[in-house]
Structures are given as structure tokens and as C-alpha cells.
Amino acid sequence: MNIRSRYLLLLLIDVLIIASAIYISYLLRFDYKIRNEYGTNIPYVISACTIFVISSLHVYKIYKKVWQYASVGDLIAITKGVFVGIGLFYIFHQYVVLTVFPAIVVPRSIYLLAAMVIFLGISASRFVWRIVRDNYRKIKPYHRKALIVGAGSAGIMVVKELKHSSGDLYPVAFVDDDVQKMNYEVLGVPVVGNRYSIPEVANKYEIQEIILAMPSSSRAELSSIINIAKQTGCQIKTIPRMNDLINGKVSIDHIRNVSVDDLLGRDPVKLELDEITSYLSNQVILVTGAGGSIGSELCRQIAKFSPKQLILLGHGENSIFEIEMELKEAGHHFILRSVIADIQDIYALDATFAKYKPRVVFHAAAHKHVSLMENNPSEAVKNNILGTRNVATCADKYGCDTFVLVSTDKAVNPTNVMGATKNVAEMVAQTIGMKSKTKFSAVRFGNVLGSRGSVIPIFQRQIKAGGPVTVTHPDMIRYFMTIPEAVQLIIQAGAIASGGETFVLDMGHPVKIADLAKDIIRLSGFEPGKDIKIEYTGIRPGEKLFEELLTADEGAVASKHDRIFIIRSHLINGEEFELALRRLEALSSLKEGSVHAEAIKAELHKLVPSYAYQQSSEEEKERALKESFQSSLEVVSSLE
Numbered sequence: 001m002n003i004r005s006r007y008l009l010l011l012l013i014d015v016l017i018i019a020s021a022i023y024i025s026y027l028l029r030f031d032y033k034i035r036n037e038y039g040t041n042i043p044y045v046i047s048a049c050t051i052f053v054i055s056s057l058h059v060y061k062i063y064k065k066v067w068q069y070a071s072v073g074d075l076i077a078i079t080k081g082v083f084v085g086i087g088l089f090y091i092f093h094q095y096v097v098l099t100v101f102p103a104i105v106v107p108r109s110i111y112l113l114a115a116m117v118i119f120l121g122i123s124a125s126r127f128v129w130r131i132v133r134d135n136y137r138k139i140k141p142y143h144r145k146a147l148i149v150g151a152g153s154a155g156i157m158v159v160k161e162l163k164h165s166s167g168d169l170y171p172v173a174f175v176d177d178d179v180q181k182m183n184y185e186v187l188g189v190p191v192v193g194n195r196y197s198i199p200e201v202a203n204k205y206e207i208q209e210i211i212l213a214m215p216s217s218s219r220a221e222l223s224s225i226i227n228i229a230k231q232t233g234c235q236i237k238t239i240p241r242m243n244d245l246i247n248g249k250v251s252i253d254h255i256r257n258v259s260v261d262d263l264l265g266r267d268p269v270k271l272e273l274d275e276i277t278s279y280l281s282n283q284v285i286l287v288t289g290a291g292g293s294i295g296s297e298l299c300r301q302i303a304k305f306s307p308k309q310l311i312l313l314g315h316g317e318n319s320i321f322e323i324e325m326e327l328k329e330a331g332h333h334f335i336l337r338s339v340i341a342d343i344q345d346i347y348a349l350d351a352t353f354a355k356y357k358p359r360v361v362f363h364a365a366a367h368k369h370v371s372l373m374e375n376n377p378s379e380a381v382k383n384n385i386l387g388t389r390n391v392a393t394c395a396d397k398y399g400c401d402t403f404v405l406v407s408t409d410k411a412v413n414p415t416n417v418m419g420a421t422k423n424v425a426e427m428v429a430q431t432i433g434m435k436s437k438t439k440f441s442a443v444r445f446g447n448v449l450g451s452r453g454s455v456i457p458i459f460q461r462q463i464k465a466g467g468p469v470t471v472t473h474p475d476m477i478r479y480f481m482t483i484p485e486a487v488q489l490i491i492q493a494g495a496i497a498s499g500g501e502t503f504v505l506d507m508g509h510p511v512k513i514a515d516l517a518k519d520i521i522r523l524s525g526f527e528p529g530k531d532i533k534i535e536y537t538g539i540r541p542g543e544k545l546f547e548e549l550l551t552a553d554e555g556a557v558a559s560k561h562d563r564i565f566i567i568r569s570h571l572i573n574g575e576e577f578e579l580a581l582r583r584l585e586a587l588s589s590l591k592e593g594s595v596h597a598e599a600i601k602a603e604l605h606k607l608v609p610s611y612a613y614q615q616s617s618e619e620e621k622e623r624a625l626k627e628s629f630q631s632s633l634e635v636v637s638s639l640e
Contacts, residue, residue, distance in 0.1 A: 007063055011054070017121035018053055022046045025113035041104050048092065053085030053118060060084075062122075078123050086115040143170040147207040147234075149198070149225060151176040151191050154239060155213035159187050173205050195225050202232040212238040235525040275495035279360060279402060280305040286358035287312060288343055288391055289365030291319025293448065294406055297487040298362050299323055309335040311356050314365065315342045343387035346394075353394040360494065361395045363388060364406040366422065371540050373418040377600040378588040384421035386585055389428045396436040404494040405429045405442040407502070409479060412444070413610045420604040420611040426502055427607070428581075431572050439499040443490045444567075446479030455513060459520045467532040469517045472539050476513045481505070493564055504565045580607050 022045050026034050034042075057063065060081040090111050097104055139145075146162065148155045151174040159171045174181075174191040175198055181191045193201050201207065210229045214222065222238070229236050285302055289295035290312035296319070302310060310327070314320040317340050324338045337356065341348040343365050366384050367373050373380040388405065395403045407426055410419030426442045433440025447455070455478075462469045486505065493503040518528040526532045539545070580603070587600050601613045 010063055013125050014054060014057065014122060015050055017125060018050045018118055019046045021117035021121055022049055022110075022114055024117050025110050028113055029107055029109050038105070038107065041106060044104060045106055045110070048097075049086070049089050049114060052089040052092065053082060056085030056088065057081040057122075074126070075123060078126070079119060082119045082122065083115050086111055086118070139170045139172065142168060144168050144208040145172045145206055146170060146209045146211055147172070147198070147201060147205065148174050148189070148211050148213050149176075149195065149229070150174075150213040150217075151178070151181050151186050152213070154215050156186060158211055158213045158239060159189055163187070169209060171211075172207070173201055175201055195228055198225075198228050199231050202234055207232065207234050209235045209237060212236065215239055230519060230522045233522065233527055236523060276491055277305055279495055280307055280491070282306065282308045283359045283401075284309040284356055285311065285360045285362070286352075286356065287362045287364060288314070289363075289406075290314045290338075291316050291323055292364060293483055294487060294490075295362075295364040296323040296326075297483045298364060298490065299327060301484070301487050301491055302362075303327055303330065303332050303334070306332075307334050309337065309356065311337050311339060311352070311358060313339045313341055313343075313352065315340070343391055344382050346390045349390050349394050350397075353398040357398055358395075359400055360402045360404075361391065361400050362404050362406065362490070362494070363391050365391075366406070366425075368408070368418060370410070370416045370418050373421070374416055375597075377417045377597050377604075378590070380417045380421045381584050381588040381600060381604075384418070385424045385428065385581065386588070388425040389432075389581065392429055392432045392440065395440075396432055396438050400438045402494050402497060403429065403433075403438050403440045404490060404497070405440075406490060407442045407444040409444060409446040413612070414608060415612050417601065417604070417613075420601075420608050420613075423608045423611070424581075424584075424604065427572055427577060430500060430502075431574055431577050433500050434572075434574065439497050441493065441497040441499065442502045443493045443505065444502060445481065445486050445489070445505040448481060448483045448486050455516070456520065459517055460524075463521060463524050463526065463532055468535040469521060469532055470535050470537050471514050471517050472537055473545060474512075474514045474536055476539070476545050477510045478513060479510050480516075489564060496564070501566050504567055506565065577607075 023042065026038065026042060030038070057078075060077045062077060062081055093104075093106055146169050148158055148171050155174060155176075162169055162171050171189050174186060174189055175193045175195060176182075176191050177194045179194075182193075184191055192205075198210065202210065210232065212222065212225060212229075214225070217225075226236060280302060285307045287295050287298050287302070287310070290299055291314040295314065299310060299312060312320050312324055320338050320340060324336060327336055339348075339352050341352060343349060365387065367376075367380050392403060392405075405425060408419065408422050410416065411423040411426060412419075414420040414423055426444075429440045429442050459469050489505045493505075497503075514534065517534055521528045521532045521534075524532075528534060584600065584603050584607075587596065587603060590596055601611075605611045605613065
């Protein structure tokens, strides 16, 4: 039924109710024997009363309400509409009609009786449909049984929505930690226990889905309840957080599956907005790797602080196009420019910096896949080290205020080429920063959930395909945080940087990859080892069982932000470091090969003594050292 038809139907119903109510009022007033002198006035009373009451109901927007969600507030609106309408009719009759037609008499008791009967009739007409529908919507054999965690206002709204919807989910029980609600019913659904009763309740009531209706709970509390609920093997869902709920209404479309993010159990980052606004607002900002997982999220977060101009620099045109379109569609008012360029191309970078003159640079472009870089070390050197040098050099040359390098926990005591090159990239930023007016800093953190190539989407694809889920080692441990969380802390670190720092982000507690795989399988509605098998494939080249965020001798001191720490930077001899970079540059320009790869790894080991890599045979090591020595001679001759 369209809006116009619905309006006309309600109007017709109300006119009939008012007419009937007036007649009933007269019957009640005169004990069902209406005298002629009063009965002849009934058509006038019905007509005038209908006009005033309907008009008043319009004023109180009775015809614009969705009666599926009728509440006490709607009853109050009907009460106001009816009694104001009757009051206006009384004033009109007493002070207008009687002065012209004194013979038209309406007993005063009729006003009160009519108001009461009209109120009852209109209220009943609005609520009867809901009452019938609520009673009709009973649990059917095809329904999936749902347990609602939280019998508060959000839980009540979820139950209402589930009972009103035509879906296959039906609420059969609540659990709530409030002991005063225990053994009571809410909307006909019993409260049967607390959070610790979830496994027992799920078994007793044959629950198939658990819905967490606690939008105001902290992430730590939510994570605790999820850990209890996942023991049941039921599919776990949740509703949006309180800030995302609009006008107190919950739609079935808003109920989502519990994600791995919810399992981390960390509260949102608290940003120092004044500090961030002061260095980003109305500034020209450049983001390298702007199409990547971290780079694109950096652009989204920076956009909130109203920069003057945002430069998206990246090598892949598709990813840059996508983030550019997303930012444009969001309706931001700053100038947006996209630059397709490779950070290995110093001339393209120089031209970009000369044209746009950015004041703040976030350097997120990097090769990050461990296994790929292990087999392509020269590309890792070109991009992660020499590319960083190019961007940092331009930032210094064109007088940027702030340069923030996005680093990784794999740079600590690295066991792979990727980690070693990121460690050297930190040195590059530190070395150039020692003689620059630009504030250079690096931000080091662990794995981010949902980034390209991360373990989460891989597990999800494997589960969708029916398994098996592949894990390298049962004891492998990693730190995780969400992409928005990591990016917010990167931006915050840029605000508190004074130059030369390496910041370490608080990653919370490390997570076993095997446990993570089991959680994702359970959250997908399957049983690990039964429905979806887990296979251990062995540690890949360059991987280690656990990652570290800082070495034993680096130490860490607190910063102004409780989630960001500062580590001590190593003293670097600028001249020796520059010579080492030139040797790496010479090696990376040679043709790829196993001996060549060994030479690059050997050179990286000189720069990063903690870099532990698997060496080849003595013969290959000797050839690698000779190649490294030859590249050193080429560097020296080029300097002369």
C-alpha cells in the first residue's frame, strides 16, 4: 500500500470512529434514549467534531507515524490530538455557534464522553494491527532460534525487529548480567541467565544464533563475551555500536556477523584532535602508496581534518583511481590531486614536490610481502630503501615540516629481506633527519587486519572453498590491530614528533595464528577440525615464530599518548651509511640470481647486524662476498 492510499484509509477509519463515538456518547449520556431536541443536533456535532479532531491529529502528526513501532509516546500524541480537537470544538460551539443559533445545545458531558470514546477507538485502531501481528508471529518449525545477549533497550529493539520481520530468525531467550532481570520476561522472551550461562542456555534451548545487543559495552567486555559465546559453535552476530544507531531504531540489516576485529578487545583510539588539527588542517599533504591498505586509510583519516590539498601518489593506477573516486564521492571540499609515479623514480618525485610543495609527507609505499621479497631482494632494496631515500631527500630539499615513515615490526631483529630493508629505511629517515629542518620520524607496528595479503582474507577464502585452512606453525604468534586503529596512531605520532624518533604502537596482546584460524572458522558457523580442517604447512623462508616491536637494547619510553611509545635511535655514521647505500644500489642494479641475492643479503647484514638470514653454501657465500667487494670498488671509483 502506497503512502497516499494508507493516508486515505486511516482518514476514513478515523472519520467513522469519530462519528460512532459521538453517537455512542449520546447513547451513554441519555441511557440509550436520546431526546429529540438533542438528537436532531447529532449530525452537526459529528461534522464539526470530525473537522476539529482530524485537524488536531494532523498537527500532532498522527498520520505520519509508523505504527509498526507504536509506543507510549504515540499514545500521548493521540491523547493530545483528540483532547485538543474536542477543546477547540467546545470553544467554537460556545463562543461562535451559540451566539448565532442558541437553540443548538450540546450537553457538556458529551465533550468528555466523546473525547474518551474517540481516544479509545483511534488508539485501538492503531494498536490492534500490531497486537494481532505480534500474536500471529509465533515460532515456526523453520525458524532458527536466537539467543539475545543483553536485555536492555537495544535487546528489546532487536526482539521487536525479529518478531516483526518475515525472516527465519526468532528470539527464544535473553541472557543478562543484571540479577534483577533474572527469571522475568521481556516482550514474552524469558531472561534465563547471565553471560557465563551462554553455553548451557545454548544447549538447553537448541540455539543456532547468538546476537550481542550491547552497543554501549567496551570492546574488552564485548571480546570477553565473544570468547564465551564461541564455545557454543553457534553463529555469533552483533548490532552496531551506540554511535551508529539512529533514533533508537535497529534494523535486521544492521545486525552483522561478529568480526575478528571484535575479538581484539581493545577500546577505540583516543586522538588528541587539537594537536592533529594544528599540523594537518589547511595544509598540503602527500601520501605515498596512497592506493594501498594503509595509504588509502591514511587518506580517509586525513580528509577528516580539512587539509588544503591532498596528493595521492602511487604506482598502481587502479588503486589510486579507486581511492580518488571514494574521496570525491564523500563530498570533501579540499583540493584532491592524483599522481601516478614510482618512488624509485627520483625525477618524477622531484617534479611532484616542486609542483605541489607538500608540508606533510606520509610515506606508506613499500614492498611488504615477506615471501615475495625473499625471492626478489633487489626489488625490496630498490623500493623499500632507495625509494624511501628518494622521498625523504625530496622532503628535505623542499622544506617539508613533517615526514612520517610507515615501518613494521618485521624490522626488529629481521629474519627476512623485507624486514631488513624496512630497518634500513628507518635508518635512511634518521640519517637525513639529522641534518634537516624537516621533522623525520618512523612508526613501527605489527600486522593489520584485513590488509591486502594479510592472513584474515586468506583464511576466509579457504573457508568459503570448504577448507582446509593452512597455518604455517601451531605456535606462530603475531600482533594485530585494525587498519583504522593503526592509521589513527600513525597520524597521532606525526603530531607529537619532534624529529628523529621511532615510534612503537601499543599492539595489545599477541595472538596465536592457529587460534585465530579456529576463531574465524567458528565465526563462519563451522567447527574447526570437523567441518573445516586445519593443515600446518611449515614455516616459510624468512618467517619467524614471533615478531618483536623493539630490540632488547632499544628500550621504550612513554610519549604524551598512552598508545604510542618512543624508542632510542642508534647513532649512525652518515658517511659510512651513504657508502653502504651506494653498494646496495649498485648490487640491486645487477641481474638477479642466487649469488646476487646472497650478495644483497650479506650487504644488508653489514648494515643490520641483527639480521639473521639463511646462508647458502660456502662456494656461493665466497662468490657473493666477491660480488659485494666488486660493487664497493665501483662505488669508490664513482665517487672519485
